[in-house]
Amino acid sequence: MSQSIETVLTEDRSFPPSDEFRGAARLADRSTYEQMWRRSIDDPEGFFGEVARELPWLEPFTSVLDWSGAPVARWFDGGKLNVSHVCLDQHVEAGRGGEVALIWEGEPGDERTFTYAELLAEVCRFANVLKARGVSKGDRVAIYMPMIPEAAMAMLACARIGAIHSVVFGGFSAQSLTDRIEDGGCTAVITADGGWRRGSILALKDAVDEAVQDQAQVHTVLCVRRTEQAVAWSEGRDVWLHEALDGVSDECAPEPMDAEDVLFLLYTSGSTGKPKGIVHTTGGYIVGAYLSTRYVFDLRPGDTYWCTADVGWITGHSYIVYGPLANGARMVMYEGAPNAPHEGRFWELCEKHRVSIFYTAPTAIRAFMKWGDAHVEKYDLSSLRLLGTVGEPINPAAWIWYREKVGGSRCPIVDTWWQTETGSIMLTPLPGMSATKPGSAMTPFFGVDAAILDEEGNEVGHGEGGLLAIRRPWPSMLRGIWGDEERYHDTYWSRWDGRYYMAGDGARRDADGNFWIMGRVDDVLNVSGHRLSTMEVESALVSHEGVVEAAVVARPDDLTGEAIVAFVIPTDEVADDGGLALGVLLKAHVAAEIGKLARPAEIRVSPRLPKTRSGKIMRRLLRAIAAGEEIRQDTTTLEDPTILDELRTGVKA
Ligand code: PRX
Numbered sequence: 001m002s003q004s005i006e007t008v009l010t011e012d013r014s015f016p017p018s019d020e021f022r023g024a025a026r027l028a029d030r031s032t033y034e035q036m037w038r039r040s041i042d043d044p045e046g047f048f049g050e051v052a053r054e055l056p057w058l059e060p061f062t063s064v065l066d067w068s069g070a071p072v073a074r075w076f077d078g079g080k081l082n083v084s085h086v087c088l089d090q091h092v093e094a095g096r097g098g099e100v101a102l103i104w105e106g107e108p109g110d111e112r113t114f115t116y117a118e119l120l121a122e123v124c125r126f127a128n129v130l131k132a133r134g135v136s137k138g139d140r141v142a143i144y145m146p147m148i149p150e151a152a153m154a155m156l157a158c159a160r161i162g163a164i165h166s167v168v169f170g171g172f173s174a175q176s177l178t179d180r181i182e183d184g185g186c187t188a189v190i191t192a193d194g195g196w197r198r199g200s201i202l203a204l205k206d207a208v209d210e211a212v213q214d215q216a217q218v219h220t221v222l223c224v225r226r227t228e229q230a231v232a233w234s235e236g237r238d239v240w241l242h243e244a245l246d247g248v249s250d251e252c253a254p255e256p257m258d259a260e261d262v263l264f265l266l267y268t269s270g271s272t273g274k275p276k277g278i279v280h281t282t283g284g285y286i287v288g289a290y291l292s293t294r295y296v297f298d299l300r301p302g303d304t305y306w307c308t309a310d311v312g313w314i315t316g317h318s319y320i321v322y323g324p325l326a327n328g329a330r331m332v333m334y335e336g337a338p339n340a341p342h343e344g345r346f347w348e349l350c351e352k353h354r355v356s357i358f359y360t361a362p363t364a365i366r367a368f369m370k371w372g373d374a375h376v377e378k379y380d381l382s383s384l385r386l387l388g389t390v391g392e393p394i395n396p397a398a399w400i401w402y403r404e405k406v407g408g409s410r411c412p413i414v415d416t417w418w419q420t421e422t423g424s425i426m427l428t429p430l431p432g433m434s435a436t437k438p439g440s441a442m443t444p445f446f447g448v449d450a451a452i453l454d455e456e457g458n459e460v461g462h463g464e465g466g467l468l469a470i471r472r473p474w475p476s477m478l479r480g481i482w483g484d485e486e487r488y489h490d491t492y493w494s495r496w497d498g499r500y501y502m503a504g505d506g507a508r509r510d511a512d513g514n515f516w517i518m519g520r521v522d523d524v525l526n527v528s529g530h531r532l533s534t535m536e537v538e539s540a541l542v543s544h545e546g547v548v549e550a551a552v553v554a555r556p557d558d559l560t561g562e563a564i565v566a567f568v569i570p571t572d573e574v575a576d577d578g579g580l581a582l583g584v585l586l587k588a589h590v591a592a593e594i595g596k597l598a599r600p601a602e603i604r605v606s607p608r609l610p611k612t613r614s615g616k617i618m619r620r621l622l623r624a625i626a627a628g629e630e631i632r633q634d635t636t637t638l639e640d641p642t643i644l645d646e647l648r649t650g651v652k653a
Contacts, residue, residue, distance in 0.1 A: 011396050014350035015403070016435035017412045025432020028297050031566045033433050033443070036365065041447040047373035048075070048447060049477055052287050056090045058256045061283070065473065070098070071493045071501070072480060073473035074260050082254035083263060083286050084127075084160040087325035088120040089254065089612045103304075103353055104149050107196035107336025112149060113148040116328070119153070121250035126150075129244045133220045135188050137162030137255055140265065142186040143169045143311075144177055144204055146195020147335045150224045150241065151311045152321050159263060162255035163188075166265040169312025172595040174210035176275075180267050182327065183277055184482060188220040194227035198340045204228050206304070212237075217411075231413045240262055246492055259283025265482050268316055268420040270491055271523040273535040277482030278420050286326055288424035288476025291559070293323030294446060296414055296428050297357050298386060306332035307359040307388075308346065313530070314420040315381045315390055318476075319359060323424070338364060344375035347406075350380040358406070359388035363528040366397045366559050368406075376405045388414040391529025392561045393517050399438035417441035417517050419503060420531075421492070423476030424449065427515045442514045447474045450515065452507050457496040460508075465518060468507040469500040477501070515541035525552075530593055531595050537564060537600065546571050546582050551609055551617045555626040563601035565626035566590075567647065570605055579605020583653020594641050602626070604650035612637045622647075 022028045027036075040047040045064040052061065091097065097117030104112045114122065135141060141163050145151035151167075158165040158250035161598025166184045168177050181189065189524060191208045195200040205223055209232055212218045222236070224241045257263075263282045267275040290385050293299055297319075305324055309315035324331045338346050346368075368376065387407050390400075394415055403413055412431040418424060426448045427441035434442050444450045451459050452466040460466040470477075480488045495502045506518040520526060524533040534552040541550035549569040557563035569583055592597040610618045618638065624631050625647050635641055 002645075008082050011437060011439050013396075014435045015412070018410055021129055021410075021412060022274070022432045024300070026300070027295060027430050028432040030433055033430055036315050037444065037446055041449055045474070048287060051291050051396055052076055052079075052283070055081065055086050055286065055290060057271060058085070058254075060288070061259060067473050069471070071489065073284070073477060075287070075475045077284055078257035079558060080256040081283060081286070081407040082160060082257055083261065083282055083322065084123055084156045084446060085254040086286055086290075087156060087322060087359060088116060088123060090115045091328045092120055096328060100329070101325065101425070102152070102331060102333060104333045105349060107199075107334075107340055112222070114149065115395040122149075123153050123160060123534065124250050124252035124274070125245050126241075127160040128335055129222065129241065130157055130163065130188070130246045130251070131161055132244070132248075133188065133218070133222070133239065133460070135163050136163065138262075138451065139163045139188065140166055140186040141185045142168055142177070142181050142184065142189045143167050144170060144189060144191045145224070145311070146170055146192055146197075146204065146226060146372060148192065148195065148224065148226055148332065149334060155264070155311070155317070155321055160254050162253060162257055162261065164262045164264055166267070167312050167317070168267070168594070169252070169310055170204055171310075171597055174207040175593050176595055177207060177211035178215065179275065180484055181218065182275070183210060183267075183275075184265050185217065186215075187217050187489045188222065188302075189218055190222045190224075192226040193231045194229060196227065196336050196340075198337045198362045201227045201229060203229075209234070211239060214450050222318060224563060226458040257282045262479075264317065266420055268314075269524060269531045269533040269536055271535065273533065273539040275536070276484070276487065276491070278478045279480045279482055280423055281479050282475070284475035284477070285423050286322060288474065289318045289323035290326040292424040293319060293327050293589060295357070295430060296416060296425050296445070297388065298327055298431050299327050299357070303329065303356045304332060304383070305329050305357040305359075306334075306350070306353075306355045308334065308338070309359075309361070309390075314418075314423070315359075318424050336566065338367065339371065339387070341370075342375070343371040344378055346377040347381060347595055350381055350384065350653050354382050357386045357388070358384055359390065360390040361529040362389050362394040362398055363392065365389065365394070365402050369398060369401050370559065373405055381406060381408060384408070384411050386414070387411045388416055390416045390418070392526045393519060394439055396438035403576075412436060415439070415441050417505075417515070420506060421478040422474070424480065426470070427517075428475075437510075440510070440514045442518050444515075447472075451500075452509055452515075453500070455495075456500065462509045462511055462513065465506055465508045467521060468505045468515075468517070469496065470501040470503065471500050496520050502602030525554045525564060526562050527554075527597060528562060532564075532594070534593065537566065537590060538597055540590045540598070541566055541568055541586060543593065544589045546585065549609060551622055552621065553619055553623045553626050557601065557625070564598070565602045565604070566600040566623075567606065567609055567622055574605055574607055580601070580651050580653050583651075587653065597603050603653040604647060605644075605649055606650050606653070608640070608643050608646070610637050610643050610647070
């Protein structure tokens with residue numbers, strides 16, 4: 001942690017928005033922001049009551065916030081609404097049905113466009129198919145899809161009938177999918193035969209077949225035809241979407257949902273091996289997604305918005321599907337990789353669709369830098385007016401490159417800090433108001449009472465590092481962990497006796513009070529902006545017969561932010577190749593168990609691991625070794641100090 005403090009401290013550049021940007025912005029001056037923020041904290045009922053009333057409720061709410069059951073908040077009790085109605089019907093009813101909602105590009109270059117009226121009709125038909133298959137309110141539906149329009153439609157169709165969706169990222173393995181289907185008790189799965197990724201097919205249906213083998217409660221696998229390769233078929237259980245849609249009505253009344261009915265589960269990694277099903281409910285979530293999209297992205301009529309995330313992550317939920325559609329935005333969605341078929345693909349799409357707001361991840365920006373400026377310079381990016389990043393701390397060099405090469409030195413950058421758990425953006429510049437600093441998430445969003453605390457819960461001084469905490473409930477906060485109330489309390493609320501939410505990130509504020517995120521303080525890794533737990537990767541490693549014990553740490557990586565380094569003790573003696581062959585096997589094994597994103601960058605096989613005399617693995621030592629640092633730490637508690645040289649020189653697979 002001390003290292004990240006040093007690096008961020010050296011950054012004192014500051015970039016105000018241009019007069020042109022500020023002149024047209026939704027929120028252009030600091031005093032308006034401060035007034036609004038103050039009110040959102042002092043009078044959340046008044047502030048969020050007004051925001052919520054901008055949305056179409058089927059029945060009005062009778063209270064705004066009930067925190068008596070803390071730490072489980074209730075927002076907008078008594079109110080009924082349907083998120084698909086908020087995202088689609090309201091715009092059609094207001095006469096905007098002919099406006100474009102979604103411009104989609106497949107990786108091979110195919111294109112589909114949907115107006116709001118068309119998207120509504122598709123979602124209704126999809127919802128009717130789900131109903132006909134017996135899916136109803138409260139049922140859990142797993143969605144394991146490529147980035148095609150049907151992924152968004154599937155989510156909205158579930159929302160329309162009150163089914164709870166659980167989207168699983170298409171890059172996760174069959175085993176990870178099984179775990180999530182089982183934990184959520186999903187009875188239906190929506191998937192596709194495959195998706196395109198760098199010119200090859202991601203065989204999703206095959207993975208689903210494997211995943212549901214022993215999941216007898218899964219009665220339906222609804223399959224979208226995308227890549228058209230042959231797939232295995234289980235009669236009775238498997239249904240082609242295009243066949244099921246034949247002759248189905250494009251009308252389906254939205255199910256009136258209580259504000260606190262569950263909208264979706266989304267699994268994320270914590271410090272233990274078992275992913276947690278984060279629970280989000282209906283009213284508070286959509287209010288948070290709606291308001292943040294509007295202000296953080298300064299969304300206005302005429303904008304074309306593109307968020308490059310995958311719908312398998314929270315960013316895809318809140319800032320591809322729910323937030324933009326609730327605002328009636330026109331957006332771009334893309335199926336494939338940023339370098340397929342060439343490294344300029346994203347910029348080609350920005351030029352082609354005249355994208356004005358672009359939201360991506362630092363790891364992608366670092367990849368673009370590596371591929372070279374020429375790929376960016378080839379395209380006309382003059383339509384861009386605002387850029388965003390999310391998922392991990394952005395290093396100032398990448399920030400500056402993004403600003404100059406992509407944003408033409410004219411677009412503000414919003415570095416947005418938030419989490420699966422928070423549902424929507426929590427810390428962020430507001431682009432018309434903030435002079436942004438490279439690497440800082442700047443200011444709390446409306447309703448967010450953020451602070452940096454010490455272990456006892458005291459606020460630390462500006463410039464000092466501490467734990468990031470949120471001191472009040474906010475509308476889109478998680479309502480729990482699916483099926484595990486205790487873990488919800490332990491993970492987020494136990495540090496300060498139930499008083500504050502603990503985010504799990506270290507942070508500091510600078511002399512101006514702006515927030516700088518320094519990374520996780522628990523055993524959560526952040527690889528390319530994807531959360532993984534060290535324990536999850538360790539348990540995948542020890543599930544291999546060749547491994548007795550494993551310890552996983554992160555080391556800094558120029559491209560992916562953090563990379564996984566695994567130290568393993570083999571079952572047999574270390575082979576003559578120094579464990580090289582085993583390491584290769586283990587990398588493939590972890591990829592098969594969890595997904596490619598969890599594959600260790602490096603595996604060091606050794607007969608021993610550094611342990612204290614009481615038998616605890618000394619992870620901080622392993623971290624230093626993995627990073628190639630001099631060991632300056634106290635090693636006197638180490639059982640056998642000679643082990644360090646062994647690990648330092650170990651063969652890397
Ligand atoms: O460590 C923080 C990092 O990502 C974590 C949340 O991961 P996840 O739930 O997968 O959601 C990612 C997308 C919202 C956080 O605890 N993180 C996210 N955004 C930032 C960030 N770290 C630094 N700066 C950010 N802007």
